[in-house]
Amino acid sequence: MEPRRGLRPAQRLHGKELEGEGAGPGRGLLAAGGALLLGVFQRREPGSVLMEINTDILILGGGLAAYAAAVELRDSGREVTVVAKAPGASALNSGAWDIADSPIRGPRDEWAEWPSWREGLKEILRRQEGHPYSVLARGSGDGKFADFVAAKVRAAAEVLPLEMTEGDPLALVTDFGTVKPSAWVQASMRDADLRRWQRAKVLVLGIPGFPNFNARFLRHSLLEQQERQAKSHLDFAGSLDLEIPDLQGRVSLKPVELAQRLDREExxxxxxxxxxxxxxxxxxxxxxxxxxxxxxxxxxxLEALRRITGLAAAETLSGPMSVPGWRLQQAIEKFFHHRDIERLEGEAVGFDAEGRRIKSLYVHQGDQRHKVRAKAVILATGKYVGGGVARRGRWKEPVFNLPLFLQGKALRAQTLPQVSRPGVAERQPFLGAGAAINPMAQPLDADHEVVYDNLFAAGAVLADFNPAQERCAAGVSIVSGAVAARQAAAVL
Structure with missing residues (x-):
């Protein structure tokens, strides 16, 4: 990537003088204490190049929250740059966009009685004061937050280079035989909505050598769950293990490998x-x-299968090692490319600030370091998968050293057992650790004061929101990304 505008070696890092290009690790900065705080230049190699880039809004992260921020800014005329070190949790997406599942929905509630996401959102706002939805709703002021959520999710779906379809709610089959609610799903999965099935006669198709999907187990699981339903969604189910040409006798086939084979026409x-x-x-x-x-x-x-078989054909949702997640991540990358949004593949490792304004960030990109000057910054680095939340002696957000919060209180040196529960299936409190924000999506310090006037946060990095166990991850990411982008544009 060729750096843009006024390229020159940067001279200062968080107010500390830098040494020359040939300086050894730790000299100068370490004496000033800067490297201890920011973790910068301890890995610096002699002769590495540090160049300067200028942008209006810098987005840290390349997942769904970053995408939603870019969608909000697409017609603003602002120059946007994205920095992402690797695909995050969006690449693990099951294929569904969960918006707001009701916290009072029971696991044995009948599919036909599942509440809509709007009803789920209403319960979240009523019961969970610190949830990102509740915080952002306080900034809407007009009592129409649910309409705002619907509009932002629909806008994100409409411009995504991947077809999504809506249902409220959908009852979707997973690849391990359970049924989960959601609101949006990749179009390849729309016909797996059990709420729409009426006395369906379903064939579950497995592939020998692909252990991630057991067709017989899934068939038995669906029939067992149908027995608990008053309405007859499923009449009977069969299973077939289909040999794929050139893959006979293979074992432990990987999902992406299998998907790439099926992409081939022959x-x-x-x-x-x-x-x-x-x-x-x-x-x-x-x-x-x-x-x-x-x-x-x-x-x-999928269109070909529906045509040649005459059946309603659909994929199930996916677990980890997700092909649908890779489709989503590729679609996000395509959007950035089509909109001429510059994307740096690198890691933010330090920053400059004057008073309560961030002036620039330092980004490792291979053996080079770039200094990115930005008028506003959106933090969308995810939680544990993306590296946006860390515990290294104490809990913190690693780029800006922000405090992390859990249930409204700042975390300090608590051990993992202190913020965990013993049961594997229980909701784990530590998964909700993150940055606290105000209704303008600005991160707060331990005293609940704004840290930087031009810093905003979105997505899984937010506090009191558990993307791994709460069914609202996509909704929170999209809505908070849109709010963060709107506020970032307002401070320029």
Whole structure:
């Protein structure tokens, strides 16, 4: 990447003088205490280059919250730069966008009685004062926060280079045989909505050598769950393990490898012909597939299967090692590219500030370091997966050294057992640790005061929000990203 505008070696880091390019690790800065605070230049190699880049708004992170911020800024005329060190939790996405599941919905509630996401949001606002939704709703002021959420999620879906479809709620089959609620889903999964099934006759398709998807287990699980429903969504289910050409005898196939094989026309055509032969004389209405139906050609694959079989064909949601997550991440990258948003693949490791304004950040990119001058910064680095939350002696956000909060209180040196619960299936408090914000999405210090006037935060890095166990991760990421972007543009 060629740095933009006025390239020259940077001279100061958080008010401390830098030494020359050949300085050894720790000299100068370490004596001043800067490297201890920011972790900068301890890995610096002699001869590395530090160049300068100027932008209006710098977004740290490359996932769904960063994407939502970029969507909000797309017609603002502002120059936007994204810095991301690696794909984050968005690359693990199941294929669904959860907006707001009700905290009082029971695991055995019938699918037909599941509440809408608007009802779920209402319960969150009523019960969870510190939740990001509750904090951001206090800034809306007009009592129409649910409409704001709906508008921002729909806008994010409409411009994404990946087809999404809406339902309120959807009852979606997962690849390990459970059924979960959601509000938006990749179009390849829309026909796996059990609430729309009426006496369905479903064939579950597995692939030998792909242990992530057990067709027989999933079939038994669906039939068992149907027995607890008053409405007959599922009449009967069968299963088939389909041999994929050139993969016979393989074991422990990886999801991405399998999806790439199915992207090939000759592989998919042979698989499709085998499915059609098996279906001859049978009376199935639905075809349930593992979530590996291609990466680039998923839409064409599903449309072809629906056409040649006459069945409603759909992928299940995915677990970890997610092909749908990679589709989402690729779509986000395509959006950045199509909008000419410059993306630096690197890690923010330090910053300059004057008073309560951030002036620039330092970004490691390979063996180079860039100084990025920005008028406003959006922190969307995620939680543990993305590296936005860390415990290194004490709990902190590692880029700006922000305090982390849990249940309204600042975390300090608590051990992990002190913020955990013993049961594996229990909600784990430590997963809700993050940066506290005000209704303008500005991070707060331990005294609940704004830290920097031009710093904003969005997504999983936020406090009192557990993206791993609460079904509202996509909604919070999109809405907080939009609010952070709007406020960032306002301070320029």
């Amino acid at each position: 592989t998919f055509v042979a698989a499709g012909q085998a499915i059609v032969r098996y279906l001859e004389g049978k009376v199935y209405t639905h075809l349930l597939l593992p979530p590996v139906m291609g990466i680039e050609n998923t839409r064409a694959i």
